[in-house]
Amino acid sequence: MKVVKFGGTSVADAKQIKKVGNIIKQDAERKFIVVSAPGKSVQYPNKITDQLIAFYYAENKQDKDFYLQSILERFDHMTRELEIDTAIVSEIEATIEAILHHDKDEELKLDEIKAIGEDSSAKIISSYLRKIGVDATYLNPKDAGIIVSKEPGNAQILPESYDNLYRLRHETGRFVIPGFFGYTHTNELVTFSRGGSDITGSIVAAGVRASLYENFTDVDSVYTVNPNIVPHPKKIDILTYKEMRELSYAGFSVFHDEALMPAFKSHIPVAIKNTNNPDSKGTYIVRKRKHHEECVVGIASDTGFSSLYVRKYLMNREIGFGRKLFSILEDEGVSFEHAPSGIDDMSVIIRDTQLTQEKEKNMIQRIQTELNPDTVQLEHGFAMIMIVGEGMMNTPGIAHKATTALKQAGVNIRMINQGSSEVSMMFGILESDINKAIISLYDMFFQQK
């Protein structure tokens, strides 16, 4: 029994939904279908969810009407092209009207509006599936038993949901479940964080104990390196959860890896597949894989990092220095990525998104006053490269290959962090060097083997 999830581009229009229909029809194991809201397509430059939010926040009637009409028209086109009952569209309109006139917290209203995209998508797709002869039913998350915490826009799944979902295994037919939202114990609709259809898919896969969770998107597979830097890189056939996690950390934007946590925790294998090319075998993400001779599976990279450098003579004799430094960061609400330390030095690598000019100023002032260091400085403009592969820790020569590649590219290594993770090795370089560094590393690890 499989759980299949289709992302925004896979359900963007009737043409795409027809592909989805074929994929589902092809395999009777695809019993649970989780769908996103219609995303971008050639015809539609906007995601439905963005339009729903714009509709909600629109300040005058004219704008509100514009957004609402554009949403309804898009669903109307879809139903007509799919030749299914267009009554769905007036139902959507009625639902929106009802939400606006509810007496509710604004935040909860917004969540209900945001959920319209996925919910409508699920209704349309289940109707279309029945039309093409698939015994499919729309299943509301409430009826599926997806119970969440009352945190609008950031719902957390409650553990009983898994038991509720497990019971669905024994129902006959197939179910189309809208992604992105669940219900509280007191029956309020609350959405997950953005990208939440992946969360729903992963939760359903864990709940029904699927043999496979298929995540259909618009790429053939996960690539060994960022295709924007290296054209047509090799595909990754199989990788482990841990490897996926390290790769996702930097530059691998196929999906939100944290969304996969429920599936990972239940040891459900995940397949990344392409709705537009379903015969391509895609990439499998599994708990354990056989180690090949060459253990590196991928190279990820990301820019936009800063380095906070603190030096104090005899730092390493000062018990509590690290803790005090981290406390200051914590007080400023700044989380960090890495914190390599020397004898008298400590560097803290921070994503620029964590920083504001004010936070930087406060942090540096407090470090100066409270820790009395010899030096404290913040440097921007760093890129991080992660070379990822299980078994790396016990394979001699990986660091040598990587440093050789970087030397050949003329890249100065500003930072190396190896050994803290069993499955990755991190290099810090200047942002301006990122492309040549990645091209050379890719060549070393994937072309020369």
Next chain:
Amino acid sequence: MKVVKFGGTSVADAKQIKKVGNIIKQDAERKFIVVSAPGKSVQYPNKITDQLIAFYYAENKQDKDFYLQSILERFDHMTRELEIDTAIVSEIEATIEAILHHDKDEELKLDEIKAIGEDSSAKIISSYLRKIGVDATYLNPKDAGIIVSKEPGNAQILPESYDNLYRLRHETGRFVIPGFFGYTHTNELVTFSRGGSDITGSIVAAGVRASLYENFTDVDSVYTVNPNIVPHPKKIDILTYKEMRELSYAGFSVFHDEALMPAFKSHIPVAIKNTNNPDSKGTYIVRKRKHHEECVVGIASDTGFSSLYVRKYLMNREIGFGRKLFSILEDEGVSFEHAPSGIDDMSVIIRDTQLTQEKEKNMIQRIQTELNPDTVQLEHGFAMIMIVGEGMMNTPGIAHKATTALKQAGVNIRMINQGSSEVSMMFGILESDINKAIISLYDMFFQQK
């Protein structure tokens, strides 16, 4: 004006003291002479300070007498061979007797006993210097103005000492000052931590604003690598304070680098020289040096490290994780050397001397309970290698050379920490690989250039 310090082997017997005499006579700039207690020599297998401590703790009269006689006889031989007034020996005996009958804290008595070695050394050497025609006076630390905190065995210098010492610049003649101790404001003798003659030398050099602080010991220079691993390694002619500090961290036991802090802070250059070969130019430690093409000055290594590894999924999103981990270590009184972190992992490198079985157990239990990680484990048997050199951060290819050397030696790199320090690069390997690793690195950085 120079401050000269002679270590234990340089003043171990009359033959050595004659060498000291020549060195001082040779250079009229050597105005302040700081001396250790007599250390080990071929003739004397014990350090005087160790014998004084044994004497103090001896439980029966027979043992006490044995140690006392052996100490007095050694000083007696010295004075006879140097042909100076042997009355010094009876003075020493009288001082010891007086201390034992004082009504004082035991800790302060012990400090007074421990100081006898340096104090007698200074008296004998000043007497000998006068005999050979040098205008030298014994100068008690009290009269020199070396004022310290009342922490027996671990005195800290008080800032006014430097001003007191500065006044001595204008006195005529030369001064022989016993190292290792000072006096509190309430006139109590208190010793520094072990190795404290280096501390005194460094303080005097800073106080009198010496043009050079010469530290005479029994090696010709600081070596590029541990001579116990690589026979007859190249000498280091010049290195910076920062470089010395990084090298001292691991395996460079020429002296206690922290003792040099007062000299470093006052930007006094330091020369490491050999009493037994004073014409050898030694090693200069300075604030800044010219960078050569090859910036690596030395390779240090040390064994006896453990790695505490903690893994928790989504660790890097958990603000405060690092701080909480460090708090636990701090509560157990465990200071750490490095703490490289990955996305979901953190390794903390700890010296084995910081650990006991109980501390390990407590730490691991608390980490499990309070941080709820997926994995926590402590691994022993690591060695650390530091490759040191200012300018390294901006010299491409250093990491490549190092990893090439380690690969050639067949050494698996378990850890790399580069970039946290501007002047060093750290490698963690298994203890069992240390010799072949160092030999190969030495060959790469110092033989092949």
